[in-house]
Amino acid sequence: xxxxxxxxxxxxxxxxxxxxxxxxxxxxxxxxxxxxxxxxxxxxxxxxxxxxxxxxxxxxxxxxxxxxxxxxxxxxxxxxxxxxxxxxxxxxxxxxxxxxxxxxxxxxxxxxxxxxxxxxxxxxxxxxxxxxxxxxxxxxxxxxxxxxxxxxxxxxxxxxxxxxxxxxxxxxxxxxxxxxxxxxxxxxxxxxxxxxxxxxxxxxxxxxxxxxxxxxxxxxxxxxxxxxxxxxxxxxxxxxxxxxxxxxxxxxxxxxxxxxxxxxxxxxxxxxxxxxxxxxxxxxxxxxxxxxxxxxxxxxxxxxxxxxxxxxxxxxxxxxxxxxxxxxxxxxxxxxxxxxxxxxxxxxxxxxxxxxxxxxxxxxxxxxxxxxxxxxxxxxxxxxxxxxxxxxxxxxxxxxxxxxxxxxxxxxxxx
Amino acid sequence: xxxxxxxxxxxxxxxxxxxxxxxxxxxxxxxxxxxxxxxxxxxxxxxxxxxxxxxxxxxxxxxxxxxxxxxxxxxxxxxxxxxxxxxxxxxxxxxxxxxxxxxxxxxxxxxxxxxxxxxxxxxxxxxxxxxxxxxxxxxxxxxxxxxxxxxxxxxxxx
Numbered sequence: 300x301x302x303x304x305x306x307x308x309x310x311x312x313x314x315x316x317x318x319x320x321x322x323x324x325x326x327x328x329x330x331x332x333x334x335x336x337x338x339x340x341x342x343x344x345x346x347x348x349x350x351x352x353x354x355x356x357x358x359x360x361x362x363x364x365x366x367x368x369x370x371x372x373x374x375x376x377x378x379x380x381x382x383x384x385x386x387x388x389x390x391x392x393x394x395x396x397x398x399x400x401x402x403x404x405x406x407x408x409x410x411x412x413x414x415x416x417x418x419x420x421x422x423x424x425x426x427x428x429x430x431x432x433x434x435x436x437x438x439x440x441x442x443x444x445x446x447x448x449x450x451x452x453x454x455x456x457x458x459x460x461x462x463x464x465x466x467x468x469x470x471x472x473x474x475x476x477x478x479x480x481x482x483x484x485x486x487x488x489x490x491x492x493x494x495x496x497x498x499x500x501x502x503x504x505x506x507x508x509x510x511x512x513x514x515x516x517x518x519x520x521x522x523x524x525x526x527x528x529x530x531x532x533x534x535x536x537x538x539x540x541x542x543x544x545x546x547x548x549x550x551x552x553x554x555x556x557x558x559x560x561x562x563x564x565x566x567x568x569x570x571x572x573x574x575x576x577x578x579x580x581x582x583x584x585x586x587x588x589x590x591x592x593x594x595x596x597x598x599x600x601x602x603x604x605x606x607x608x609x610x611x612x613x614x615x616x617x618x619x620x621x622x623x624x625x626x627x628x629x630x631x632x633x634x635x636x637x638x639x640x641x642x643x644x645x646x647x648x649x650x651x652x653x654x655x656x657x658x659x660x661x662x663x664x665x666x667x668x669x670x671x672x673x674x675x676x677x678x679x680x681x682x683x684x685x686x687x688x689x690x691x692x693x694x695x696x697x698x699x700x701x702x703x704x705x706x707x708x709x710x711x712x713x714x
Numbered sequence: 715x716x717x718x719x720x721x722x723x724x725x726x727x728x729x730x731x732x733x734x735x736x737x738x739x740x741x742x743x744x745x746x747x748x749x750x751x752x753x754x755x756x757x758x759x760x761x762x763x764x765x766x767x768x769x770x771x772x773x774x775x776x777x778x779x780x781x782x783x784x785x786x787x788x789x790x791x792x793x794x795x796x797x798x799x800x801x802x803x804x805x806x807x808x809x810x811x812x813x814x815x816x817x818x819x820x821x822x823x824x825x826x827x828x829x830x831x832x833x834x835x836x837x838x839x840x841x842x843x844x845x846x847x848x849x850x851x852x853x854x855x856x857x858x859x860x861x862x863x864x865x866x867x868x869x870x871x872x
Contacts, residue, residue: 682810
C-alpha cells in the first residue's frame with residue numbers, strides 16, 4: 300500500500316498553498332495530493348474568463364510550469380476518495396485502492412447544489428463550476444442566445460459578467476429582494492440592479508423559478524410571478540455545499556463545513572481542513588463561518604501546512620471580503636458591512652454615477668465596508684479592518700466623507 | 715544588494731513629477747490615474763505623502779492571485795504578468811495597503827514594478843523625497859510595522 304507523510308485531498312488553491320508550504324518547510328517528507336478531476340490543478344475563479352475566451356484552459360492552471368509539481372516532488376493522484384479510516388490513518392479510493400497518511404488535509408472545496416425543482420436535469424441546464432461546465436456553457440451561449448441565470452449571488456454575478464460578454468440576452472432570477480444579498484445592502488443592491496437593467500439585462504428579484512420543461516428543444520422556465528421565459532440555456536448558481544460526503548463514518552465534527560480550530564485541525568487528531576469545505580474562525584465575529592473566498596483558502600492552506608509539520612501557527616481568523624465586476628460596475632465588501640450593535644455607519648451615494656461607499660465602525664475602528672464604483676486603494680479597507688487601527692480624528696472625517704479612506708490610513712501610518 | 719524605494723515624506727513638495735513619470739513610463743501618458751505611485755495631499759497639516767507598494771515579503775497580492783499572474787522578479791519586485799492576469803481583482807482587496815489597483819482600460823491590475831530596477835519616480839523627484847537605495851539602509855518602516863499588525867492573522871512560532 301502507498302503511504303505519504305502528508306496527504307492532501309483536493310487540488311484547489313487551499314490544497315496547492317498547503318502543498319507548497321509543506322514542501323518548503325519539510326524538504327524530505329512525502330507529499331501526495333489527490334485530485335478528482337483528471338487535469339492539472341486549476342482555478343474555478345478563472346472559469347468565467349474561459350467562457351469569454353480571454354484565456355484558454357492553460358490560463359486557469361494554478362501553477363503554470365509544466366513540471367511544477369514534479370520538480371517539487373508533490374505527487375498528484377487523480378482519484379476519488381470514498382471514505383476515511385481515521386483509526387488506521389487510511390483513505391479508501393473509488394478504484395478499490397487505499398492510501399495511508401501521516402497527516403491529512405481535507406481541501407475538497409464545495410460543489411453547486413440544484414434546488415429540488417422539476418426539469419433541472421434537462422439538457423441545456425448547467426452549473427458553471429468545472430472546466431467541462433464552462434465549455435458546455437460556451438457552446439450554447441452564442442450571440443443572441445437567450446439565457447436564464449438562476450441566482451444572483453456572488454457566484455451568479457461572476458458568471459453574469461461572462462455571459463453578458465458573450466452577447467447573450469440575459470434574464471436573472473433571484474429569490475431574494477436584491478442582487479448579491481450577502482454582499483450588498485438594499486441601496487447597493489438596487490444600484491447594481493439598475494446598472495444591469497441599463498445594460499439590457501432583465502433582473503427579476505423576489506422571484507423564484509418554479510420549474511423547467513422542454514418545449515420544442517428549448518427550455519421553458521416557469522416563475523412564481525406567473526410568467527415564463529423561453530431559454531437556450533439555463534445556468535444554475537443557487538448555492539454550494541461542502542464536498543465532505545466521504546467523511547461520513549468518522550467522528551469529524553461538521554456544521555456547514557468541517558469545523559476547524561485556530562490551527563486548522565478538526566476535532567480528529569492529524570486531520571486538518573482548509574478552504575471552502577472548512578468552517579474556520581471569522582476574524583470579525585470570532586465565530587465559525589465558511590468563507591468561500593480565495594484569500595481565505597490560501598491562508599487556511601498555508602496555516603494548516605505549518606501545523607501539520609509540527610510547527611505551531613495560530614490563525615486569528617479570516618476576514619470575509621469580496622470583489623465583483625458586474626458588467627463594468629465594480630463592487631467590494633469587507634467584514635461586518637452590515638454594522639455592529641452599538642456601532643455607527645455612514646455612507647455617501649452618487650446614484651447618477653453608480654458610486655456608493657458605506658462604512659461601519661465600532662468606536663473609532665473600521666469593522667466593515669461596502670463600495671460600488673470604486674477601485675482606487677480598496678485594499679486599504681481590508682488593512683484598516685484587520686489591523687484594528689484606531690482612527691482617532693479620522694473617524695469623524697470619515698463619518699462626514701466616507702471616500703477619504705486612503706487618506707485616513709495614510710495619515711495614521713505615514714504622517 | 716536588493717534595492718528598495720525610500721520615501722522621505724518631509725522632503726516632498728507635492729510637485730507630482732513622480733506621478734507623471736510613472737504614468738509616462740508605464741502607460742505612455744501623463745495621467746495620474748495610470749500611475750502606480752500616488753501623492754496624497756493633507757491640507758490641514760500642509761503635507762504631501764508619496765505612496766506606493768513596498769514590495770512586502772508577505773506578498774498578499776501574489777498569494778491571492780488565482781492564475782499565478784504575480785511573480786517576484788530579480789529586484790524583489792512583485793510583478794503582474796498582463797498575459798496571465800484575468801482582471802479578477804482579488805489582489806486589489808487582498809493587499810492591505812491598497813497599492814494594487816484595477817486599470818479598467820486594460821482590464822488588468824497595475825502595481826509598482828520598480829521599473830525593472832531603475833524607478834522612474836525616483837529619477838523624476840527633484841528633492842530626493844523618493845530615492846532608490848540599498849534595502850538594508852532604508853525601509854518603509856512605518857508601513858512594514860503596520861504590515862506586522864495586518865498579517866493575515868498568522869502568528870508563527872517554531
